[in-house]
Amino acid sequence: MPKTKPDAYQEFIKGLWRENPVFVQVLGMCPMLAVTNSAENAIVMGGATFFVLVGSSCLVSALQRWIPRQVRIATYIIIIATFVTVIDLSLESLLPRLHKELGPFIPLIVVNCMILGRQEAFASRHSVRLALVDALGMAIGFFFALFALGSVREILGVGSLLGVNLFGPNFEPWVIMILPPGGFLTLGLLLLFFNWLKERKEQLLRRLDAMEAQGQ
């Protein structure tokens, strides 16, 4: 990022929208597609990822002076894996039902490329404060994307949201939406939608620029 002075607010907001890990960077697709068949699963997965990302980013940033460059990847993975194990055990102990539902996808957070990516690209070269803000932004952006996908799939595929029935008994669920193809389909449509929004905004800006140029 060719910025002279990093601005905490900008670092926070970029993860939510401009550099959203899912809709823009298209990272972390495994949990994205695998566990978003209901909004509830998406929330738990988003929460677990949030905890791991924020924890690891702070730690990596705080320890950056003591981690030699040659062993940094191995050290990051150890740090991430520790956080994941802790959250895995805590979930099993506190929310056993949801833990059962998410099954093997909690341990797989270790290899979520979004998390390692943030350590490598940001936390390892910025202050703890900025790393925390960046991690918060990215984690919330990821959470938001998971929730968007999970709720669309649950609404269409089951006819409910967070287990609350929306359409009454006459709604015929689109079963495909909760199966893996539905995940790809929904993700594709959401990507299309967000890119369309972006395109429109850019067009608007260009037109404003043009008008300004004419006016002068």
Place this chain on the structure above:
Amino acid sequence: MDGTQPIAKAGEPSPLRLIATLAFAGFLSGLIIVTAFESTLPSITAHRELMLEQAVFKVLPGTTSLRRMVHRDGRLTIVERERKGEEVILGGYTADGRLVGYAIPGAGPGFQDTIRLLYGYLPEGRKVVGMEILDSRETPGLGDKIYKDAAFVANFASLSVDPEIVAVKKGNKSAPNQIDAITGATISSKAVVKIINTANALWLPRLEAAPGSQAETTPMSTKAAKD
């Protein structure tokens, strides 16, 4: 990413330092993980046992206490703790010590992953009287109806095991050994049936060969726990 740090000879850490860093990170990580494991273990084990117990009381109506039983030396024996590798079933007893029936665990491949379940079996009448899914990863909205759909679970409330359980298309149940499969989740429905049939093939002969064994010290009552 590379090139951000100056390539100075003096700045290169020694190999020992690299190993020490990783070793230290591993040591700390181990410490944290073991602490987390130790502190969550009691509640995780307690929860698992509670789930199993609740499942037994559900699949064997009328039960108030349980005993673990294994098939040892050709007999059904009550044990405190099974030996490693031994298969356990649970005998359910009423408050006055009468044997109600057996809760038999079974496992087998479902549509996505292994399904583990527990079912209640009454030797007299040769009937399955209840079924609980303990663990499954069936498709949400379809296969997970094997435990979410009350109508499907009700199939197992009074089900003859002779000659064996058969899954038929929904609405076609006509014999006491048939169950209505779930529309759209035939594979999951049939998997449940197959798991129970397999476990029956293993355990029913053992249970029948059991009279006189410790498991049935009390005389059989003709009115044992039909709700």
